[in-house]
Amino acid sequence: MILDFGGVLTTRMRLNGQAFEKSEGLEPGAYFAALNENPEGVRVYADLEVGRATQEQWNEVIGKILGIDPTDLMRRALANLRPETVIVDAVQRAREAGIKVAMLSNSFGLEPFNPYAELGMLNGFDAVILSELEQVRKPSPVIYQRTLDALGLAGPECVFVDDHAQNLPPAEALGIMTIHHTDPEDTARQLDALLGQLAA
Incomplete structure (x- = not known):
């Protein structure tokens, strides 16, 4: 995930x-x-x-x-940005079910203000891929492949969630299932449904 x-x-x-x-x-x-x-x-x-x-x-x-x-x-x-609880909870359920989870972000920079640390988003993931550190950003296919490599998974084993539709096709080209995020509750339902399929 x-x-x-x-x-x-x-x-x-x-x-x-x-x-x-x-x-x-x-x-x-x-x-x-x-x-x-x-x-x-x-x-x-x-x-x-x-x-x-x-x-x-x-x-x-x-x-x-x-x-x-x-x-x-x-x-x-970024002062008004907060964790999206519904999605964070879905991530936690996935990890508890043994699913590997990565955060993939086009970076906002890390110094002097680190928004990932500020919102407690540097822990709780199997991999954190930030474009600033990779020196390549979405939608370059390179950063998606590096994320798969960091997880040790193939594209068809993963799902990618992004709120920008233009970031989805390069992931799909690697065989990754995609979800265009428009509503937290709907995205969480889709992720939980995928977990249910894996558990069946």
């Missing part, structure tokens, strides 16, 4: 971003535009994910685009 971090193992990224915009007094949509539409924002985020930029460089660039204090900006930007 392979799960994405932001928006799957945690509460929704969009809700977190909206809360961040409100707390910083930003116009609605400004943060998402900085990340996804501004060329400098897009570049620095892509570079952060593969270790070509530091989190502090991301802080500086995004802070400048938004016109806000860049100090410890990633911590502030």
